[in-house]
Amino acid sequence: MSKKQELGITVKKDENISEWYTQVVKKADLADYAPVKGCMIIRPYGMKIWERIKKKFNQMIENEVDNAYFPLLIPESYLEKEKDIVEGFNPEVAWVENAGKDGKLEERLAIRPTSESIIAEYMSKNIRSYRDLPFRINQWANIMRWEATDTRPFLRTREFLWQEGHTAHENKQKADEEVLKRLDQYGQLYEDIMAIPVLKGRKPEHDKFPGAAMTTTVECLMPDGKSIQGGTSHNLGTNFANAFEIEYEDEYQEKHLCHTASWGISTRAIGALILAHGDDKGLVLPPNISPLEVIIVPIFVGKDDEKVEKFSEKVKEKLNGFRTEIDYDREKSPGFKFNHWELRGVPIRIEIGPNEVKKKKLTVVRRDNGEKKTVKLGKIEDNVEDILEDIQYSLYKKLEDYREEHTSKAESFEEILENIDKKKGYVKSFWCGREECEEMVKEEVHAEIVLVPLKRENLEGEKCAVCGQTAKEIAYFAKNY
Ligand SMILES: [Zn+2]
Secondary structure: OOHHHHOOOOOOOOOOHHHHHHHHHHHOOOEEEOOOOOOEEEOHHHHHHHHHHHHHHHHHHOOOOEEOOOOOEEEHHHHHOOHHHHHHHHHHOEEEEEEOOOEEEEEEEEEOOOOHHHHHHHHHHHOOEHHHOOEEEEEEEEEEOOOOOOOEOOOEOOEEEEEEEEEEEOOHHHHHHHHHHHHHHHHHHHHHHOOOOOEEEEOOHHHOOOOOOEEEEEEEEOOOOEEEEEEEEEEOOOHHHHHHOOEEEOOOOOEEEOEEEEEEEEOHHHHHHHHHHOEOOEOOOOOOOOOOOEEEEEOOOOOOHHHHHHHHHHHHHHOOOOOEEEOOOOOOOHHHHHHHHHHOOOOEEEEEOHHHHHHOEEEEEEOOOOOEEEEEHHHHHHHHHHHHHHHHHHHHHHHHHHHHHOEEEOOOHHHHHHHHHHOOOEEEEEEOOOHHHHHHHHHHHOOEEEEEEOOOOOOOOOEOOOOOOEOOEEEEEEEEO
């Protein structure tokens, strides 16, 4: 570890969140920059967090969805079969044109920007009858989208990891049910596991996923008033079924097109996690997602060190129901180790020195609010359980309160601009559904419509806050990542 890294975070989160974010990513050992701009090295600690996200989401879907793996390279002709995918993704696709001894390939190969096309082909081969439906498959994979704008580790990278679920159904209603079910699961993953409240909604028509009939999203409001798109779930209608001939025979041997859906969350979730809970000392992880729940730090003073180590091991044994480790390092000072684990966001630290051994009591410190208390050895298990639960809840509640305070209504164009600027967060207003009105807001304050409610409400008599025409939707304007 270099000297510079030992210093911890040197900027305050609410003074310069961008620099703060970069420092947390580097100093908490989450990720590092790669030789190619926009790519990242996910370091082991960052990967452990991703693997917990993976594990939790797999547990949610495993009864219904099988995992598989599809190739990284997709022939150009496949992408071209669905015209919206071509138009939507072409500017961001990286192509392989040369390979091996013979050089130029006969057909360009896309490095997958998403896998609808190659999986649609697979569906068309494997779906025959209504008995094959619903057809569901998921893959955990890497994706490449050549983003031109500012790249940031986890939040916006050219290569990222994600899961993409792809499903086929008998009709629109069943595809819609699937879309909303997966959206709910993303909500659960964010709220129950990552302690980040979400808003569920639809994307405006002009902002749908290429080739989708409906795109739904979970949006998370960050403590700087900007929204993050946490995951999306799309009803693809019969667009891909048409292009790739995904058909099934019903019980009367009549042929129909399937309705397909796709849904995904990516390593961007880690970016949300950092921004949502981190503080001036670094990362703060909710217990349910943290690779470690408890770190035991023995304090070696050169006297009774063996006793301190033995006692620490006894404590770890008592806590075998929790993800616990002991920091055995005898070279580093206790203060250094405290900072190290604070930077990494471990929810609970237990300090054990000669004094604790003598009194059979432990010093327990919460990462989220710094609260310290003394706990008898015999009561440590119950205490840890209660504290973890309380941390998980407090982190969620803090963000929920923040969102409540930062959701406002606006009745005119000026009011939208003013609220975005002064009140921050989400600004709700009636909207005619036309992109031009969103563009006007975007130009002035760089805020866009991050979602409209899932259910269309009756807006009879209401007018668009921007242009005054008949309102069709309630728009949630926000700045976003
Ligand atoms: Zn309008």
